[in-house]
Amino acid sequence: MSATTHVFTETPTGGTQRVVVRSPGDTEQTALIRRHLRDIADRFARRDFGAAADVHGAAMPGLALLKSADPGDLRVRYRDIQTGAEIQCSSSNPKVVWALHAQTYPIWKCPTHSIDSSRYTDASNTTGRVKSPSTRQSH
16 A cells, blocks of 8 residues: 555545555556456445455445445446546435445544545544545545
8 A cells, every 4th residue: 555545535426536656657556556446446336345344344334325225326437547546436315425425434543544634624623524525545
């Protein structure tokens, strides 16, 4: 993970996970990112959230709702970007949007991610929860 930067952005309809290389010329790492995120996007589209559960725990907030979402209630889109890839998840169903936003919350406590929360919170926010829409960056 030291060769990449992960950026999680909540949107009004869901969120985006973007993973990029830290060294723009690292084409091998860029290819690895793309292969990995393509696989994750394919799994998410099939309601397979095993990778997220493995990293963040099976009790991750919103996970059960995402697994049981109707096929039309969760849209997953993968795309290559210049130095990596991104996955966009969205829904018009407010419960699914809540579940997508809840998926990024455990990242704050995940030992495999490093979050600079000072970039995304303010002094009036005493909940520890980043206001939406927001961006969270991890390494």
